[in-house]
């Protein structure tokens with residue numbers, strides 16, 4: 001494995017990220033149906049809104065996964081080599097990593113996240129709470145290849161991908177991501193990964209259509225970002241949040257629906273919308289334990305253990321590079 005300084009040089013990130021956002025948004029809003037990548041929800045506001053979602057009564061995944069991680073803490077700790085580096089993909093508020101870090105003797109923690117300002121603040125808070133731990137935040141897009149900080153080169157590596165963020169990939173992208181994570185983590189790596197389970201449609205519907213409207217604000221935040229960062233003129237009151245469960249494809253879909261016929265300008269181009277036309281902003285795939293294990297195996301990992309909560313709402317899997 002080649003491990004050296006982060007390929008994602010922090011100093012250049014705002015420009016690089018903005019130009020990737022501009023390129024992707026212009027391309028994806030020209031598609032039929034229009035779409036946007038869910039990774040663009042996450043600026044500092046988007047990260048805060050996601051945190052607010054995790055505290056909603058309807059949003060069961062976070063508290064359920066935390067319960068599995070707590071209940072299985074001893075078993076998970078036994079799988080982790082002493083002095084390992086914990087590499088979290090999409091670390092966000094680092095709440096779940098804190099549980100693992102308390103239970104095992106990790107040598108370093110590498111939170112990777114596209115939301116740069118947010119992840120740096122979380123890394124600072126973590127350093128205060130775990131003064132002995134070396135924390136190396138990496139700002140960047142985990143769907144693109146990147147290298148780990150050179151200091152973790154000699155440590156065993158444990159990947160951590162909780163939250164069912166894997167569900168935000170198409171199944172073929174999820175397979176590619178798992179293969180690439182194997183490459184980034186290197187031989188003999190372990191991986192702890194959370195996947196949301198398919199369940200009663202009403203429970204799923206409510207989790208993505210909360211009564212307080214926080215998920216709607218999270219969804220609309222991508223339009224706020226395009227207005228601010230890309231000079232677009234989206235009228236936020238002219239779009240509405242919708243989340244539906246697509247049973248055939250095992251996924252929740254989030255959409256922003258145009259309330260009227262309208263034209264939006266962005267980056268010198270006009271994008272027209274019919275009344276009721278959608279921008280498809282996110283998929284959140286729901287797995288069965290068997291389907292998730294098959295995905296992991298297909299990407300070259302061996303499944304060591306799979307755990308669920310008693311109500312079988314959420315699953316956590318321990319993988320080993322085969």
Ligand code: SAH
Nearest residue numbers: 039042090091092113114115141142162163
């Ligand atoms: N791990 C946390 C947060 C999950 S939310 C938890 O389980 O609660 C998803 C996180 O992944 C966000 O913090 C978001 O900023 C990050 N993220 C989403 N797409 C990303 C990408 N392509 N590259 C890097 N980080 C990404």
Ligand code: AVI
Nearest residue numbers: 053163164165168208215284
């Ligand atoms: C980060 N990800 C797994 C969340 C999910 O449930 O798909 C993002 C989210 N979208 C709406 N609510 C939460």
